[in-house]
Amino acid sequence: MKRNVSLEEISDGRLYGLNDMVKADCHGCEGCSQCCRGMGNSIILDPLDVYHLTKGLGKEFQELIGTAIELNVVDGVILPNLRMTGAEEACLFLNEEGLCSIHAFRPGICRLFPLGRYYENGSFQYFLQTGECTRPHTKIKVSKWIDTPDLPKNQAFLNTWHYLLNQAEELVNGSEEDEFRKNLNLFLLNTFYVTAYDTESDFYGQFEERLARFRQIVPEPC
Numbered sequence: 001m002k003r004n005v006s007l008e009e010i011s012d013g014r015l016y017g018l019n020d021m022v023k024a025d026c027h028g029c030e031g032c033s034q035c036c037r038g039m040g041n042s043i044i045l046d047p048l049d050v051y052h053l054t055k056g057l058g059k060e061f062q063e064l065i066g067t068a069i070e071l072n073v074v075d076g077v078i079l080p081n082l083r084m085t086g087a088e089e090a091c092l093f094l095n096e097e098g099l100c101s102i103h104a105f106r107p108g109i110c111r112l113f114p115l116g117r118y119y120e121n122g123s124f125q126y127f128l129q130t131g132e133c134t135r136p137h138t139k140i141k142v143s144k145w146i147d148t149p150d151l152p153k154n155q156a157f158l159n160t161w162h163y164l165l166n167q168a169e170e171l172v173n174g175s176e177e178d179e180f181r182k183n184l185n186l187f188l189l190n191t192f193y194v195t196a197y198d199t200e201s202d203f204y205g206q207f208e209e210r211l212a213r214f215r216q217i218v219p220e221p222c
């Protein structure tokens, strides 16, 4: 989800790489679960998140729709997000102790927080969101904080996915044909989310295969 704010307004004004130290470590949150409540539709899931969720929960994407996941239109494109429920508008995976019950396979946005990604010139860096998490923080290496295996492949996937979504947004928002917008959205949703992943096999290879299929219909922009 794009935010129409300047980096200076929401961050310490710095951009960080994987090897940089950043003041993001909130030491296991120590009983706080603020960012697992009232997040609206902002915890958007990418295909890797859905792979992890379907593998970890042993359920298919469509079984999770309406319970843990909902679909919303983001900048013209239909995407899944974690669903907030109940009087407290809490994530379904927040347990009674205020802990994440799917910590090992939590979505990428949850892994990052309070960091965010800043995309520019075909790649991205990280920024520290200030004012979102009010707990005291200490410094930690970015790569350690995001706690994601296979980082080179992960970074390449995130970049490809971001710019693919950008292209889809431009195509959808640039068209006045409802049928085209609907078909592109359905194609994207089916290709990268609805069609079940083989959770016994590596994600990134499967993503590349799906990307190649997508590119046969929606070529990469020149």
Ligand code: SF4
Residues within 6 Å of the ligand: 026, 028, 029, 030, 032, 033, 034, 035, 036, 113, 114, 132, 133, 134, 135
């Ligand atoms: S707001 Fe900060 S301390 Fe609280 S749950 Fe989120 S990351 Fe943890």
Ligand code: SF4
Residues within 6 Å of the ligand: 035, 036, 037, 043, 082, 091, 092, 093, 094, 095, 099, 100, 101, 102, 103, 106, 107, 110
């Ligand atoms: S998946 Fe876990 S970390 Fe993410 S919002 Fe839900 S409870 Fe919080």
